[in-house]
Amino acid sequence: MSKFVPTSFAALSMMLAAPVQANELRADLEADMPDLMELYRDLHANPELSFEEHETAAKLAKRMRDLGFEVTEGVGKTGVVSVMKNGEGPTVLLRADMDALPVVEQTGLPFASKVTATPASGVTTGVMHACGHDTHMTGFIGAAQLLVDHKDKWQGTLVMILQPAEEAGGGARAMLADGLYTRFPKPNYALAFHDAAADKPAGTIGISPGYALANVDSVNITVKGIGGHGAYPHTTKDPIVLASAIVMRLQTLVSREMSPLDPGVVTVGSFLAGAKHNIISDEAKLQLTVRSYSDANRKLLLDGIARIARGEAIAAGLSDDLMPVVEVQEDFTPATFNDPDLAEQLVARFGDRFGEDRVGTLPPVMGGEDFSEYRRADPDNIKSAIFWISGTPQSMLDALEKDGTPLPSLHSPFWAPDAEKVIATGAEALASAAIDLMPRGGA
Ligand SMILES: [Zn+2]
Ligand SMILES: [Zn+2]
Numbered sequence: 369m370s371k372f373v374p375t376s377f378a379a380l381s382m383m384l385a386a387p388v389q390a391n392e393l394r395a396d397l398e399a400d401m402p403d404l405m406e407l408y409r410d411l412h413a414n415p416e417l418s419f420e421e422h423e424t425a426a427k428l429a430k431r432m433r434d435l436g437f438e439v440t441e442g443v444g445k446t447g448v449v450s451v452m453k454n455g456e457g458p459t460v461l462l463r464a465d466m467d468a469l470p471v472v473e474q475t476g477l478p479f480a481s482k483v484t485a486t487p488a489s490g491v492t493t494g495v496m497h498a499c500g501h502d503t504h505m506t507g508f509i510g511a512a513q514l515l516v517d518h519k520d521k522w523q524g525t526l527v528m529i530l531q532p533a534e535e536a537g538g539g540a541r542a543m544l545a546d547g548l549y550t551r552f553p554k555p556n557y558a559l560a561f562h563d564a565a566a567d568k569p570a571g572t573i574g575i576s577p578g579y580a581l582a583n584v585d586s587v588n589i590t591v592k593g594i595g596g597h598g599a600y601p602h603t604t605k606d607p608i609v610l611a612s613a614i615v616m617r618l619q620t621l622v623s624r625e626m627s628p629l630d631p632g633v634v635t636v637g638s639f640l641a642g643a644k645h646n647i648i649s650d651e652a653k654l655q656l657t658v659r660s661y662s663d664a665n666r667k668l669l670l671d672g673i674a675r676i677a678r679g680e681a682i683a684a685g686l687s688d689d690l691m692p693v694v695e696v697q698e699d700f701t702p703a704t705f706n707d708p709d710l711a712e713q714l715v716a717r718f719g720d721r722f723g724e725d726r727v728g729t730l731p732p733v734m735g736g737e738d739f740s741e742y743r744r745a746d747p748d749n750i751k752s753a754i755f756w757i758s759g760t761p762q763s764m765l766d767a768l769e770k771d772g773t774p775l776p777s778l779h780s781p782f783w784a785p786d787a788e789k790v791i792a793t794g795a796e797a798l799a800s801a802a803i804d805l806m807p808r809g810g811a
Contacts, residue, residue: 393514393796401792404510407431408787409479411502415468415495417485418536421446424466424505428530431509435516437528440552444542448530449552450512457524460802461555463739464501464508465534471496475784498779499535500563500759503790507561510795515802524806525553531738537584537699540741549745557710557805558742558752561794563785565777566758567768570786571793573718574730575755577711581704582631582659583666584736586697589614589677591641592690595650604648608641610684611652614677614692615639618656621672626665633659633734634669659734661703670696701736702744707751714753717804718797730756757793759785 416424425441429448433439437450446466472494473481483495512528529548533539566572591614593607615636622632634656641652656673660666677692711729718727743752760775761784767773776782 393518393799396514396517397510397792397796400510400513400795401788404506404791404795405788407509408502408506408791411505412477412497412787413479413481413483415481415483415497415502416466417470417487417495418467418533418539419445419542420485421466421532425530425532428466428505428509432512432528435512437512443529443548443551444532444539444544444546446532447539447543447546447548449543449548450528450530451552452516452526452528453553454519454526454806455523457522457806458556459525459527459553460805461527461529461558461742462508462511462798462802463529463531463558463560463742464504465531465539465560466501466505467533467535467539468495468497468501469499469535469779470494471498471779471781473498474781477784496781498781498783500778500783500785500787500790501534503563503759503785503787503794504561505530506787507791507794507798510791511798511802514795514799518799518803521808522803522806523808526802526806527553527555534738537701537736537738540738541699544741544745554746555742555750558739558750559798559801560739560754561757561797562737562754563759563778563790563794564756565760565775565780565783565785566756567765567775568758568760569726569765570759570761570789571722571726572758573722573727573755573793573797574758575706575711575715575728575753576730576732577706577708577715579661579703579732580706580754581732581737581740582633582661582734583663583703584701585658585666585670586700587656587658587670587673588695588697589654589656589673590693590695591652591654591677591681592686592692593648593650593652594690596648598646598648601648605684605686605690606648607650607652608648610680610686611639611641611654613680613684615654617676617680618673621669621676625672626660626668630665631659631661631732631734632665632669633657634673659736661732701738702740704737704740704754705743705747706753707743710751710753711755714755714801717801718755721796721800722793755797757790757797759787759790761786
């Protein structure tokens, strides 16, 4: 299918040259919305944690099968792959993520989750779709229905995937490792949307051309020392003083080693050491989140962390066997890159469809999304884009304007998006973009 990959902006514009009339999809979508909202409330009330999305996957796999897709379950543990071949043409992948978060819901919604679970931490917790993945899944089903209803408008192969474990990281990688691109058609394009707690009316679309979300690494540093009595520090090697020096020098990585034009974050989110006022402990533990966009800057930060930890330990006079242990967790999330031409085209086409006041470009953020993996698996041949859809209810925007009441963020127990607007916008945006990328007669 590689012959369908456009190599230039002009080629891409040509491929996108056959717009779908807005009202055709929208009329059908309006008829579908009551059923979709029922599905949304059901998904919201029954959230499942990462890699535990068994009921969710089964429920949605059945819907996709009923729509006529060839459906395979259990791809990357709980992932679902639905394929529909509809003549010669490009392959377009649409993705929704399925997992919820260990959050006790406090929205007060009539269909609020009462589900509890005991994750690997061993601590029983509430479970909530606090990131809005329930809106993603419902919009995805809405898009599938529109694409099946309007099969006469596109030709090519549609691959619609329901991904586990976005929150834990590793869901996309698990599906790819389980043969997403070898057992099923490999896409020319990959698209997804994410709801956003933005200061814009619900249903507003934003896209970041180029880097959209960051590389996310978790790093653990175990700082060693020699413990003893707090009154005799000269007989010890104090790991708290050493770890503090490490924390302070880490701040120079972004400010003094990376280009001032490149974004980066080194945050020490946890610093644990000691048990009592008058005891110098023999260990301190640091947990860091490290964020960047390019592979080169990621390496610069991770190498720098290891060098600074060791350098400060040497400066503190620690022997070789007491050097800090720096561990970079394997399950890192790579940066998400939106193909700039595809992103600009989506902005233009969504602008025509939804109105220019509802669509725009956005600066990138330092959050992470493993949607990045779908392009990264073959960056020369796959163009991908993820876009944001604001879910902020008007009442929250009014309260923000009136007395500065802050908006809840994603992952907040109070995040109750205007789901109807997110779902309707997401379904229409995904379906229309897929049709634009696989126009009938465009092969
Ligand atoms: Zn999330
Ligand atoms: Zn999310």
